[in-house]
Amino acid sequence: MAYVTVQDLIDRLGEDEVHVLADRDRDGELDQAAIDDAAADAAAEIDAYLGKRYTVPLDATSVPRIVKRIAIDLTVYRLADIGGVGGTDPRRQRYEDAIALLKRLASGEISLGLGGDDGNGDAAGESTPEIIGDAITDENNPPRIFGRRNRSGWPV
Known part of the structure; x- marks a missing residue:
């Protein structure tokens, strides 16, 4: 399950940037399959980290804003890498920052603010x-x- 939509990417990056990243054949249309693949890869990476502490995949109707932001950064990085656009230094830095944030979430250093992770031992995997x-x-x-x-x- 993807945590990011095309509209999320457009809202965050702008339509021109999304076209640079996801218009593979340069026909003016976004390559939905490329976006879906990159978003699925990002979701899998997020779930791999958060699965230590939370029940994944997270509920699609209430994805925390921080997870959405991480998903956008990971998806953009994947789209740039796969599409040959190139991972610029800012994209790489946002990717590394997103991974560092996932590690902090997985360790319990910071919280998603969901019902089960309030520090009372009720998060997934804790007794x-x-x-x-x-x-x-x-x-x-x-x-x-x-x-x-x-x-x-x-x-x-």
Whole structure:
């Protein structure tokens, strides 16, 4: 599922720039297949990073603005690379910035602001901690058997 449409590209870049990137045979018409391929590649790359933390693909009706911006930058980079237009330094820099942002999102350093990633352990792939006595545990971190307060081997 693509996170970017032709209209998103036109809104962000302008129609002339989109034609430079996606009019493969120079007939004045956009090559929809090239745009779809580049957008699908961008979506796959986004999903590969975000899949560590979120359920992907994201809901098409409510794609966060930051994901849309990343998708546009990745799609433009792919279109320029595949179409022989060339990845200019600004395009390359936006691509690298987008990847760095995806890495930060995947690590949880920053959030998409979706319901499940509020820091409470409810995002995809995380478990909700459980409090047992004065110890916090979850399925990835079971309670200690031996601790500072209890050396007998029984949980506190």
